[in-house]
Amino acid sequence: MELISLHDVHKTYPNGHQALRGVDLSVAKGEVVAIIGPSGCGKSTLLRTVNGLEPVDSGTITVAGHEVTAAGTKLRDVRTDVGMVFQSYDLFPHLTVMKNLLLAPKVVQGADESAARERALELLERVGLADKADARPRELSGGQKQRVAIVRALMMQPKALLLDEITASLDPEIVREVLEVVVGLARDGMTMLIVTHEMSFARAVADRIVFMDAGQIVEVGEPDAFFTAPQSERAQRFLNQLVF
Numbered sequence: 359m360e361l362i363s364l365h366d367v368h369k370t371y372p373n374g375h376q377a378l379r380g381v382d383l384s385v386a387k388g389e390v391v392a393i394i395g396p397s398g399c400g401k402s403t404l405l406r407t408v409n410g411l412e413p414v415d416s417g418t419i420t421v422a423g424h425e426v427t428a429a430g431t432k433l434r435d436v437r438t439d440v441g442m443v444f445q446s447y448d449l450f451p452h453l454t455v456m457k458n459l460l461l462a463p464k465v466v467q468g469a470d471e472s473a474a475r476e477r478a479l480e481l482l483e484r485v486g487l488a489d490k491a492d493a494r495p496r497e498l499s500g501g502q503k504q505r506v507a508i509v510r511a512l513m514m515q516p517k518a519l520l521l522d523e524i525t526a527s528l529d530p531e532i533v534r535e536v537l538e539v540v541v542g543l544a545r546d547g548m549t550m551l552i553v554t555h556e557m558s559f560a561r562a563v564a565d566r567i568v569f570m571d572a573g574q575i576v577e578v579g580e581p582d583a584f585f586t587a588p589q590s591e592r593a594q595r596f597l598n599q600l601v602f
């Protein structure tokens with residue numbers, strides 16, 4: 359079953375920059391797709407269009423049964439089903455971890471507080487942060503904050519997760535603890551669209567690699583095949599420039 363699909367998506371920013379130039383992509387339920395490519399090629403834009411954070415000029419986007427690009431679609435419903443985690447964790451600094459986690463389920467879903475609290479503790483346990491429920495974000499390391507941000511996205515019981523450079527602002531030795539959480543989610547069958555600069559992570563976690571350049575998907579491949587023998591000259595050049 360297709361959970362995310364984009365068909366001929368075009369997006370131009372108000373300054374005239376064509377960030378997406380005819381993107382077709384579909385992600386099956388339980389599939390993990392990693393989007394890679396040079397800075398400015400449109401990866402974040404693509405991700406943001408999927409949950410309606412960024413309007414498009416033309417094309418259709420469907421996710422978890424919601425036609426995001428149709429007039430009248432309630433974006434709040436889309437975002438309940440599709441969680442997103444960014445590079446900056448943007449937790450509310452004055453609230454404890456638990457309160458940060460309970461906010462969206464209470465406000466958006468009107469969830470029962472004790473059930474939500476139980477779920478939060480369960481998820482915190484799973485990412486190794488059971489003892490941090492009452493801590494405030496400033497008392498956490500970057501990796502811990504990012505794990506809380508992932509838990510926050512999971513609180514809504516999303517059908518899919520969109521992850522945009524979630525390790526980009528972390529120290530190298532902390533990157534691993536966050537990536538391990540994502541690997542665990544992939545193993546559990548979570549559908550994910552992941553933008554990353556961590557090539558070894560992309561190779562390990564993804565079912566498919568999508569390589570973008572200048573607003574277009576240039577190449578799609580199985581991770582091992584893509585990284586050992588990329589077909590397009592552009593992807594070859596990109597991989598050759600990287601320092602592993």
Ligand SMILES: Nc1ncnc2c1ncn2[C@@H]1O[C@H](COP(=O)(O)OP(=O)(O)OP(=O)(O)O)[C@@H](O)[C@H]1O
Pocket residue numbers: 371372373375376377395396397398399400401402403404
């Ligand atoms: N709000 C905006 N207004 C105008 N142009 C924008 C805006 N956001 C992004 N762009 C431009 O659109 C292009 C794609 O940006 P995007 O953020 O999607 O790239 P990216 O692939 O995520 O890059 P990076 O790897 O650096 O995060 C870039 O050239 C960028 O300058």
Ligand SMILES: [Mg+2]
Pocket residue numbers: 401402403523
């Ligand atoms: Mg980006």
